[in-house]
Amino acid sequence: MRPRVTRYVYRRLLASHGLLHPGPALAGRCLLLASPESSLLLPPPPPLLARRQPRRTFFGIFQKPPRMLKEPEMEPGYEMLLTFRSRVAERSRLPPRDELVKAWRDFVQNKRKNQLSSFNSTQAFLVVHLLQHLAATADETTGDPYADDLNLSDLRTALWLAATRPPKGTTEYHLALAELTAAEIHRRTEKMREEGVDEEIIKEAAGGKDTANFEMHLTALTQYGASLKAAKLVDVFRETRVKEDPRMQPRLRVFWTLVLRGLAKEGREEDLLREWAKAEAGGLQYMPPVHEIMTTFFASRDRVAETKQWFKKPVHAGWARSPKSYMEAVGFALRNGQQQWLQPIFERLINSNPQKEWWDVIFQWAVLVMNKGVEDIRQMMVVMSTQSNGKEAPKPDAATINALLTAAIEKQNPYLAERFLSLGAELHIQPKASTYILQMDYRLDAADFGGVQVIYDKLLKGDVSVSQDEDLPVLNKYLRALCAAPDPDLGRILDITADLEQRRATLEPDTVVSLCMLFLRNDNRDDVIDTLSLHTALYSVEERTQVRRAFVEYCADRRVSTARVWDAYSLARQFFPEMERAERVRLMYAFYARRRPDMACLIFGHMRALPEQEDRPTREEYVRCFEGLGPNPDPESLRIVHNMLKMDMTIQMDTRLYNALMIAYAACEEPRVALGFWRDITNSAEGPSYASLAIVFWACELQPYGDRTARGIWQKVLSMDLEVPPDVFWAYCGALAGNDHLEEVKRLIKGMEQSMGYGPGYMLFGIAYNALPGDSKEEFEKWAKAEYPDVWAQLVKKGRTETVNGSKFNIVRDLRA
Structure with missing residues (x-):
């Protein structure tokens, strides 16, 4: 049984990082039990434990047992991270070091196993501060920072998570975690070299590749707004490792591409052009990834002359431009009236006998720019299937239908999307889960709740395999749409939330807000409590703020009755x-x-x-x-x-x-x-x-x-x-x-x-x-x-x-x- 942590501890656990409070579900399970009517007359009573021990009496034998408060599923080790932070804030005795190390390792490894899970900003904050504590106090026990507490594999896992799983909120502590773990991995490997350890052993300890950890570090820097620092590290890498070992030149090109992508993401045009000039002089060719970066940078800013210049610039060795580059060009042309400029580009692409991924982009161009219908697309598919040049001709598949559905959704034409879906059925293309998710999306836009429910039931029955919670975004959208309906179907909403609860899925803050506001309007206080208990405890500080402010706005609304407002405030x-x-x-x-x-x-x-x-x-x-x-x-x-x-x-x-x-x-x-x-x-x-x-x-x-x-x-x-x-x-x-x-x-x-x-x-x-x-x-x-x-x-x-x-x-x- 996991220990209970007092509400006071949770209130202070992030004293220097805003505040995180998992709520009554984790903090003594306290609830206000005053009714709306009594709350108008009396001050709220002291909170009572939701799980009260029933007292059996002769007349109470047939009464219902007290309602059990739903609790979120806490990730392994997370509660110990919370406890550590609260003890630091209170300046009280910390948990034993071995328990802290185990909690840190369990939490990080569990994140690694969960394919879609990432650190939110608060979790990253806790992981960083515990790691800093372990480093600062290691001398008291072993004399070496981290010593044998956390091995290189643990640190690499944390670095990988920080680099490859970006959060939705702030990234300050993800960057700090990447810096901290990368520096310690580098320190350890250098120490092994100083001690004469064989390079093959060092390479194996570092993950099997000489530069894998360095690449993850650069990925984190370029992803979280520190691309200029990444550029300086690449310069050092070129002056040291590449000069010592020319075989590192291909890796240098990869690193330069990362830096260019990061500078483009940060909107640093001057630095982007400077680094490209430096990289080009250092041997980086204008390959498809670089073409995509430069084209996307200017196309997304609707810079017409620059976009045309970088798009038309010849790609190294005549390689094909990436499908994403073509899609960026489509969006750019639609926004800026450049359809005529785009047409010969796609005609050349069609005549080049492209592979299947490029054909999916061609179909989207035909729908979005050329306004082609279903019959036109059918004829284009015939052309695609007959252009082989001695190779196996590409065939339309579920990804093709998904591309067409995406184009119809962008055109806000659900009728066209349905016809593309019918085309897939005629061609005996088996839909994937992503196809049904797109179908739910455009039917939601058309407010076709009945049609959406039919698809949802099909997914629920397991007729189609859904992997890694890929349907969660559209299910959140579905719940919000149901809550916003003029006459919300409360039963259907509760059924969907119950299904998601069984999956242990965490809803988005916007969805939690919509649900809570609906439940408050319908005086379903218990459902508000369940929704907050299951989800807000797992949110970051920023996400909790979003939900909290919605409650404040609800309480400030003069149209809401005083009884309901007091309940919401409680x-x-x-x-x-x-x-x-x-x-x-x-x-x-x-x-x-x-x-x-x-x-x-x-x-x-x-x-x-x-x-x-x-x-x-x-x-x-x-x-x-x-x-x-x-x-x-x-x-x-x-x-x-x-x-x-x-x-x-x-x-x-x-x-x-x-x-x-x-x-x-x-x-x-x-x-x-x-x-x-x-x-x-x-x-x-x-x-x-x-x-x-x-x-x-x-x-x-x-x-x-x-x-x-x-x-x-x-x-x-x-x-x-x-x-x-x-x-x-x-x-x-x-x-x-x-x-x-x-x-x-x-x-x-x-x-x-x-x-x-x-x-x-x-x-x-x-x-x-x-x-x-x-x-x-x-x-x-x-x-x-x-x-x-x-x-x-x-x-x-x-x-x-x-x-x-x-x-x-x-x-x-x-x-x-």
């Missing part, structure tokens, strides 16, 4: 504890916008309880939380968050934080407490801001006899000869109006243009009117309507609402700290 909180602070604050404000300050403050409390200091709220987050309570008062939540602030030794009080506390307490009908924070502000070294003045006048408006405090503050403002912003003047008038000083408010408004330098606006009248007691509102309205009819008309357009304190205008008073 799941996201447990499966993605690495959620960024900005995302948590956004969710907090999303619940403020729903008029649920209790839930918003619960999210703040969850953030405050995070174990890592860098994830906890800063002073800015406290300010934003208290600000949110202004338009959404909740006294109980306010006290809870304020107590958190009192206990937080990392937060230093400043004017903005005091302002936010004033806003929150004044909104919660405790203006006396709010005015206490004003005294704290005036006693501080920083002192009040203009925002402080507007807020304190508002608190005075709500406080009985608050006009006394307001007048004292106002006199100090006037005595300091400060420029008073309009919102501060409005707030002072509101403080007087709240204590029923109508005549004084009138005098201030009449004289404001002379004293303040600006006239009244509708906000001033709205604040004063709303603050006045009921008996004075009518008198103020008559006066304002007579004295300032235009401004009052603007206010009336805002509309009024009847409250227990009389009518109030619908104005938004946005107080910010």
Whole structure:
């Protein structure tokens, strides 16, 4: 039984590499079990173990057993890699060295056996850091880096994986792994030479070829953006190995081709042309691979003159250009209107009696550029089958039908694709799995779900052999299409996901997002849990971020009910504890916008309880939380968050934080407490801001006899000869109006243009009117309507609402700290 690792360990296992958290399935199997209805009334209960031991009672004998949480299939050694990283982050005792070595070897060798599996960015990070640890600590045990812990075969396997299995995400650590293993292999082989070991033994230890490891190293460099470094290594190889042994010249040509391909991939035109000139001078002929690299580079950038120049340049020894070069030329011609230029090129190719691979490209050209139909292609196949010149004539096969299907898909013509499929049946060509996959693809584009399901059932029954999960991309596309349908077939979706689960297939992040959003809309919470448990634990940090952000967007969608949003947040909180602070604050404000300050403050409390200091709220987050309570008062939540602030030794009080506390307490009908924070502000070294003045006048408006405090503050403002912003003047008038000083408010408004330098606006009248007691509102309205009819008309357009304190205008008073 594999050990259970605590949620806290997983939360910290990648402290210096973003964060990876396999979720409840691996982290204590914890779930929130609150129903959507109860979650609206109560804070979420502490997480409970999903696998609770059933208690047998007489009346519970016939009850269903508790639902078992599905778990992902962990690769051998991976959990030990996770444990090692978490122990490093916690600075706790590391696992024994022999266990670490075994885990590293098991994980890497398992990747080698799995034909399509590659390191994702997080797995590469773990492999690199454990390898670095083994090197750094080897002196303590053997005195030699790696020593006998990992042999050359282990290191070559890791190098091969890094070089030949590129990931979908970031490649920083794949490059680091290739550099690390290549350097150690070179160090060991050189040491063997220094010790006089026979070259044949060294060659066998290095994998049977002198330059195999060097070639894998170059492949990794050119694949992951380090082609300039690869070029320098090739220069060194030419100056040393080739000069010592001219038999290495053919290998030098291979290495130069790798460098050229890498520079082209990186878009380094100047470096590409320079290296080609150097390689050409060093004996590299313009062979088909080089022709393909140079043509593709310029064709993909729609550089017409350069593409024609490099394509027409004679290939060494009259060799045929590669099929890929011709296909690049087809795409280039279609994008740039160069069909006439392309036609004689393909006519010459047809007349050259090409082999089968080139004929498949000719058929695609005929469909895409010449708009040939099925009958035309049938006649071309006859021509192909009769051109032999003494050799066995090529025959159309499944690859030919696949090429035609690909062309029809590119033309977005599913009807033409079906006719090509029928042509294959007429010619008795047995379809391969790839043929059915292409058929599913174009039927999905045509939204023919029934037709897609027929093919899927055929693949499921095993009528056609599918190797290495080659159908996974189209099955992911199928699931996403089913989820996006106007009336999703939930039963079919669950059947497909169950089949893939039995295959232990990992779905793409986009598919997981589509499934989870569908399940959330249908309140299938258990299926969301299963989907996240089975897949996100195996994702890289980047892939997990993609799924997590989809949950955040779902929670921020005002069209979704509050119950569903809280359910989604509860799941996201447990499966993605690495959620960024900005995302948590956004969710907090999303619940403020729903008029649920209790839930918003619960999210703040969850953030405050995070174990890592860098994830906890800063002073800015406290300010934003208290600000949110202004338009959404909740006294109980306010006290809870304020107590958190009192206990937080990392937060230093400043004017903005005091302002936010004033806003929150004044909104919660405790203006006396709010005015206490004003005294704290005036006693501080920083002192009040203009925002402080507007807020304190508002608190005075709500406080009985608050006009006394307001007048004292106002006199100090006037005595300091400060420029008073309009919102501060409005707030002072509101403080007087709240204590029923109508005549004084009138005098201030009449004289404001002379004293303040600006006239009244509708906000001033709205604040004063709303603050006045009921008996004075009518008198103020008559006066304002007579004295300032235009401004009052603007206010009336805002509309009024009847409250227990009389009518109030619908104005938004946005107080910010």
